[in-house]
Amino acid sequence: MHYALAVRLRATGAVDVLFPERNNWIPYAQAGIALGQIFSRVRCDRNYKTVQLKGIELAKFAADVLTQVSEKPTLVLIEADVWRNERGEENGGQAWFQLKNEYLLAKRDILDFQHVPGHTCVYPRDHNQLRNLLGVIRFRTGNETTQYITNRQAWNENSPARDLIRLSGFYDTSVPELLHYFSIGKLPKTQKAQDTPTARELYMLDSQNDEYGVNIPFKHQQMLEMLPFFIRSDFQKTEESVKSICRVPHYLRISPAWSMGNIHLPYPMHLGKQLIKDHLCILGVEV
Template identity: 85%
Template sequence: MYVFTAYALRAFFTQLLTFQTCSKKTTGRVLNAVLDVSLRQIGALYGLPSEVYERAGIPQEIAQNLDVIALCRRKCHLGQDNIHYALAVRLRATGAVDVLFPESHDWISYPRAGIELGQIFSRARRDRNYLKTVQLKGIDLAKFAADVITQVGEHPTLVLIEADVWRNERGEENGGQVWFQLKNENLLAKRDVLDFQHVPGHACIYTRNHSHLKNLLGIIRFRSGDETNQYITNRQAWHENSPARDLIRLSGFYDNSIPDLLHYFSVGKLPETQKAQDTPTVRELYMLDSQNDEYGANIAFKHQQMLEIVPFFVHPDFQKTEESLKSLCRVPHYLRYSPAWSMGNILFPYPMHLGKHLIEDHLCILGVEV
């Protein structure tokens, strides 16, 4: 904690910095250190993101200028205090990564953001009057989301946001005021508007023809974990009683049972480090039914997680065909690939992954054990 605090105060960027310990895995640790310096800390990618967007089906003239903005948050406890902080990460078509803080109006580079975030957390730890800046309430999150979305700039932009917490914040002090539109019961009916009537500084419903939103291609809501299905089947496979199997590569599926609101499901590829589950011994086993079976007990369900991707407030040009709508979904789907984790896929798209870990890696300055 004190080491990270000192680095932050002296303007050194230390995200994902690890200290050498005696271990048989020295080679792996050295490789991680090299990846930290050469890829992770500078937000590097193999090639240009614009190439990924074109592969997803985005027209070339849009792909070459597309910004992908992810709204990221992290909540944890520090004694009797709740720490709740959010930021936005912007991945440009050129591969540049920028960050925007709630209390700022300007985007800054990702390495510089690590330094400034460390300084923010350090000041909050020393000065309780400043602590509220890292204790965002529900309405603070709503205002930050509204500000980011309505100030997308001159480049075509796709905004990514999780449903969890952003759709509602429990607690009397918050009044549940975040962004209710993200709830399932509201999203379909309000899919072509942005309802920020309850947000200070906005207090209105934005429509697709608003001048500030002409470059916003759409917003994508994510759900994961126990909110999503964790297997894929179809009627033919179900009736054939086909054996269970792993997905060995990044795979995408979509559900068109609700025609007006596409649900796209992204499943990461099977990590190379995970023990294969598609064997006669482990097939069809449940972990609780095989407590004394080493094969059943070793089934690692945690690795391949399904991510639900739902686009809304979509630009009219991308509503013309189902294929154009799916191309927007493929952008975050393909961005689950990271050059620093090539043996599998990260759970969230690259800019959201960077934002979440930027916050998490500096929480130790506040005294939070992650």
């Protein structure tokens, strides 16, 4: 399957969802029911291809969302993976290939949707329809990002490295034209508790009720690369104002529903992925 949805987090705390080929945002609670109905229909009719979007359909959805920005200042977040593909059978061909590294620097102040049906144009930064779009942030995760940082003190100590205690942000100054901001989650509460000789020796069948047993997940926090582009002119005046664009999703990795550590992706993107994951069982797709 290749499916996408957009999640909107408002300043009031309200969360809305937009599906492809639909024009209206609906509350997150209703979106779960609506997505279940979509997946159920596909499960009953294998010829119904709504969850097998091709690359150009993904690009059209991205373009539609970006050009439907409301009257409120808006920041758009999108992952590089899948969305940037220019060719390939895995997503049915080209998507939004402006997100590729080789194009992004030259096209940092435009939105290139020349190949997208219903748009077929390049949107300049001063386009009246996009005046409330503060910027777009492209994310890279996993094996595309450096999943560790070092400092001289830790390197020379001959002691095991630990995750950062707090949510931490860093930026790369080697490419001044494009800010590369790196967000690293804080040390999970369970990690320190399990990093003991007693916990390390436990097996899956041992001490299931032990407070430091294997029933507690052990995960390192991921580093995310955030690259903002199409930044509104009043946020391009200083380096600090550009960084502020990235700090919004950086702090949104602190979820109101999760206190053990930090969620992987910023809250709106996390909700979108979770919504799809919770309904994949209807299609019989293994996660």
